Amino acid sequence: MTTRIFIVDDHYMIIEGIRSLLQNAKGLEWMGHAMNATSCMAFLQTHQPHIILLDINLPDISGIELSKEIKTKYPKIGIIGLSSYNQQSYINKIMDNGASGYVLKNATKEELLDAIETVMDGEKYLSEEAALIVKKNVGSKIPIITRREKEVLSLISEGLTNNQIATKLFISITTVDTHRKNLLAKFEAKNTATLIRMATHLEFI
Amino acid sequence: MTTRIFIVDDHYMIIEGIRSLLQNAKGLEWMGHAMNATSCMAFLQTHQPHIILLDINLPDISGIELSKEIKTKYPKIGIIGLSSYNQQSYINKIMDNGASGYVLKNATKEELLDAIETVMDGEKYLSEEAALIVKKNVGSKIPIITRREKEVLSLISEGLTNNQIATKLFISITTVDTHRKNLLAKFEAKNTATLIRMATHLEFI
């Protein structure tokens, strides 16, 4: 059976690179590419790939969101996340949103083929480096924050004081203060500076 | 005359992509690739490309640093910066450090060939999108901070208080406070939260 491959990435060179890598591979059929989420969804209305290689950083909506959307509408399609970053947060996020694999953009041809094969067999695939990261960071905490906390966090990062946030959200300053305290606790940050630094690096903001 | 091309990028897929794009181009000779700064410098001791396509994000030292190093030792080699990000700060940094061009990784074959040709002619090349960014951001302020200010900024982001920073740097707390004030003024930030957010996004930290 031929495995039909489709790729979603906004980097022309990556698309070319993967096409070049997969060109002569046996049992694979290159269906083409989309450079954003919208045209990907449009493509899927009329075509049915077995595997989608999906970049995490897309121009319109994030690959994470797109992954969820694809899986909801087309549960049979296997999704392999693609990214330059081997960050725990990325890997977790996309794997939690329907992806069956994660491959770094510096992967070799062999790794890529291995990933495709593994996912076609119905198993999960993590590239060596990604697996290492996940293993190393077992137990490392990525805080789970609530909607309201995220809202407050965002306003803090924009330079608003508790007082201003309270006015903006029509809540008491003491409530804002509580949210702030909880954020500091969840991120295990000593003060606002560390909080913002951590939140930025973990892509919360 | 044949233009000899060498590429430095740690992403296998990008290397393949560019090779695939340039494969059938006339007048170009593909010399190979390096995946980090060290092996790039080693290669240059025995080979002389006309153009180096240089990724900004390398595993060992940054492409910016490498660009400077290459230009110092081999001033004749034309350097074209390569990156996924069309951020003013990146473009400026690499162009200020010896690069003659800047191309985004979602560039088309035509753009890439155009860039190579332009740089070979001794001119500077900015990809359309990059040029747009630079144009749009003329006058937008990227603060210039001093060594000491950068040091203090970094410690602030790590969660140290003025007091702790003073102890660490063997200076008075009032001095630290002054540096902090100057940082806030230079970044036009209202408070630490905005300062850290802006500094992070502008890659100061």
Added chain:
DNA sequence: AAGAAAATCCTGTTTTTAGGGGATTGTAGG
């Protein structure tokens, strides 16, 4: 050598955050 820029230090006041305790309401899931 002169001037500019950087780094250092000072005295105040006011605002904001951090840390310690709480408590109440509503709502979603088992």
Added chain:
DNA sequence: CCTACAATCCCCTAAAAACAGGATTTTCTT
């Protein structure tokens, strides 16, 4: 129905940061 959690609110104290004005001494550049 009950429990957990989110979201809301309160008091108090101490610490830290922000704001406003300075001044002196290095260090670099021209």
